[in-house]
Amino acid sequence: MSNFSKTFSSTLGRKLIMCLTGLFLCAFLVVHLIGNLQLFANDGGYAFNKYAYFMTHFTPIKVISYLLYISIIVHTVWAIIITSKNKAARPVSYAVKGANGSIWSSRNMGILGTIIFLFVVIHMSNFWYKYHWGATPYVEYSTNLSTGETQAREITEAEYGKQYVTYVDNGIEVVKSKDLYKEVAFAFSNPIYSLFYVLAMAALAFHLLHGFQSAFQTLGWDNSKYKPLVNFLGIWIFSIAIPIGFALMPIYFFLFK
Known part of the structure; x- marks a missing residue:
């Protein structure tokens, strides 16, 4: 086995892969939220549909989108591997949950990640797949x-x-x-889907509460110089602002459209 393979098959290597793919997905969330804010424009979907076309036809964005799909798969697979190895190393669970000082989100990253992955699959089938190959109006x-x-x-x-x-x-x-805007409005008219969307954003919030700061800890940027900024971004931007921004979309369409 080469040194490269040994590095990325080691515990630190697996954490590094999780870290890098996770931060890439965080960057995507920011861009995706900014684009999806077009849904709130009172223009019959004009701005949002132009955004949807741009995101699916501009070549550099298309290339990045393939990196996104790969990152989602790799992040998920490596999370399963890490969780399995952690359970194998510690077959007997703690007698008292949280006794080691860990927060709830860090102890339940597997459950949170599973909810988010299920949401991504459903979300992409409802919008991404239909936009490319479905009966979109x-x-x-x-x-x-x-x-x-x-x-x-x-x-x-x-x-x-x-x-x-x-x-x-x-x-x-x-x-x-x-007219992807019309597809969005139709999807969010379903109370079950809208509720699931909001709950998935709650899971995302807790997932990012631990994951974002953990990524910078893996990179060694958890010292006194960077920690205040990392904590601020991790808590207020990625764990609060971004999930709330996404959650407001189904609420807005369900109540007002």
């Missing part, structure tokens, strides 16, 4: 460039022409696109 936006007023109408697949179209005709900007 189509919409045409007509914007008067002098007044800025936009009107939307549902169109057929034949009218759409199997490609995103934008052009200007007599001062009217016309955009034809797949």
Whole structure:
């Protein structure tokens, strides 16, 4: 076995892989949330559908998306491996949970991760898969460039022409696109799915509460110089702000759309 293989098959190596893939997924969460904030725009989905098209057709983003899929799989597989090895090394559980000073989230990363992985699978089947290969509806936006007023109408697949179209005709900007916004609104009209989404974001919050800070500990950045910043980002941004931002989406659509 080469030194490279030995490094990444060791306990430290496995933690390093978890650390790097986890931080990459954290970066994705920030970008994904910023893009999904377009859902709150009162424009009939115009901004969100443009964002969805850009994210699925801009080549650099497409390349990064494949890295994302790989990171999700690797992060999940290595989490299972680490959990299994930890259980094998300690077959008898602690008599008193938390007696070693660990917080609840750190002791239940496996359960939290399982909920999140299940959510990712369902989430991607509802939106990512349908957008690429499912029966996604189509919409045409007509914007008067002098007044800025936009009107939307549902169109057929034949009218759409199997490609995103934008052009200007007599001062009217016309955009034809797949209507992922309508798919989102339909999904979040289901109370069971909306509730599951919110609960998954709660699981994400607790997962990140431990995972984000643990990643920097693995990197050796948990000293007095970096720890205050890492704690602030880990708690207030990744464990509170980001999960709440995502959770507000199903709540907003279920209650107001």
